[in-house]
Amino acid sequence: MSDAPPPIRVLVCDDQALVRTGYATIFSAQPDMEVVAEADNGHEAVQAARRLRPDVVVMDIRMPLLDGIQATRQLAGPDAEAPPKVLVVTTFNVDAYVYDALRAGASGFLLKDAPPAELVNGIRTVARGEALLAPAVTRHLIGHFAQHLRPADTSRPARQDVLRALTPRELEVLRQIAEGLSNAEIAAQLFITPETVKTYVSRILAKLGLRDRVQAVVLAYRLGLVPSTG
Numbered sequence: 001m002s003d004a005p006p007p008i009r010v011l012v013c014d015d016q017a018l019v020r021t022g023y024a025t026i027f028s029a030q031p032d033m034e035v036v037a038e039a040d041n042g043h044e045a046v047q048a049a050r051r052l053r054p055d056v057v058v059m060d061i062r063m064p065l066l067d068g069i070q071a072t073r074q075l076a077g078p079d080a081e082a083p084p085k086v087l088v089v090t091t092f093n094v095d096a097y098v099y100d101a102l103r104a105g106a107s108g109f110l111l112k113d114a115p116p117a118e119l120v121n122g123i124r125t126v127a128r129g130e131a132l133l134a135p136a137v138t139r140h141l142i143g144h145f146a147q148h149l150r151p152a153d154t155s156r157p158a159r160q161d162v163l164r165a166l167t168p169r170e171l172e173v174l175r176q177i178a179e180g181l182s183n184a185e186i187a188a189q190l191f192i193t194p195e196t197v198k199t200y201v202s203r204i205l206a207k208l209g210l211r212d213r214v215q216a217v218v219l220a221y222r223l224g225l226v227p228s229t230g
Contacts, residue, residue, distance in 0.1 A: 007034040008127045011054040011084070013045035013071070015063040019112070023058060026116050033123065042066030046074050054084050056123050059106070061090040061097055069100045076105030076211075083211070085126040089119065107212050129212055159223040165207045171225075173200040177213060178220035 010033055012023045017040070024035045036052045039045035042059075043066040049057055057075060061068040068088060076083040087108045088101040098109045107126040110119060166174065169190075176186045183197040190197075201213065210216050220226050 005032070007032050008056060008123060009034050009036045009052070009054040010123060011035075011037050011039065011045065011049055011052065011057045013039040013042065013057060013063070013068070014060040014089075015040050016060075019060075023119070026120065027058075027123065030120055033120075042068055042071030045071050049075050049084055053082070055127050056085045056087055058119075058123070059086050059088050061088060061101070069097075069104050072101060072106050073104040076107075078105070080105065085129075087122050087126050089114075089122075102214050102218065105211075107214060126212075159225075162208060162219070162223060162225070166204065170200055170204050170207070173197065174204050174216060174220055175226050177201065177204075178217045178226040 010027050012020050012027070012035060014020045014023065020038045020040065024038060027033045028035050036054050037048045039048050041063045045057060045059065046066065048054075057072075059068045059072055063071075066074075068090070072086045072088065074080065076086045083105060085108075086101075086104075086106040087110065088098075088106045089110045089112055090097060091112045101109055107129075108122055110122050114122070162174075163171070172190070173186060176189060181189065183194045183201070186197045187194045201216075204210070204216060205212070208216070208219065210219065
């Protein structure tokens with residue numbers, strides 16, 4: 001009897017048949033992945049995801065009927081039940097697209113010209129519940145758009161709620177996550193192990209009802225817990 005974990009169930013959504021076929025071929029060749037469906041527009045992706053409950057949706061942005069941002073919001077936004085992880089893959093390297101995708105609930109963002117190994121690793125990364133953005137990109141991107149994150153959002157904790165919920169050390173870790181530090185860098189700053197940092201990150205996400213590191217960064221900037229770099 002095998003002890004191997006179940007494969008990561010992937011839904012591929014792109015309006016170009018050649019791209020979809022390429023992705024499906026690459027992902028299906030991985031021993032730990034299973035492509036459960038393909039979709040050629042956002043509306044079809046939403047329907048398929050709700051029916052099949054994939055672990056990860058690989059989502060294009062510009063598509064007919066319903067674009068990838070709106071589809072992501074329906075699948076992984078604050079009102080979504082049992083949301084899948086959404087990995088946005090697009091040809092458009094535009095800050096606004098990245099920002100909109102993350103605000104809609106995406107867990108990661110890659111360009112279509114990324115090597116196949118990077119795409120495969122991206123699926124594994126978001127499936128583990130980790131955000132797929134390099135720390136330096138996180139700081140630049142979220143900092144640049146911080147002014148858009150300030151208005152009150154009743155679906156997220158308020159500043160005082162966060163301050164009450166977190167211990168001083170957890171609050172410090174949250175600030176350093178938002179500053180773009182990796183777990184290893186946070187560990188070096190606080191003279192603790194990376195494993196301890198991972199434990200703090202898990203506690204922060206659980207206490208604040210956040211899905212992943214990206215949401216923690218957005219929340220920290222929106223509440224003014226860190227200075228904007230924009």
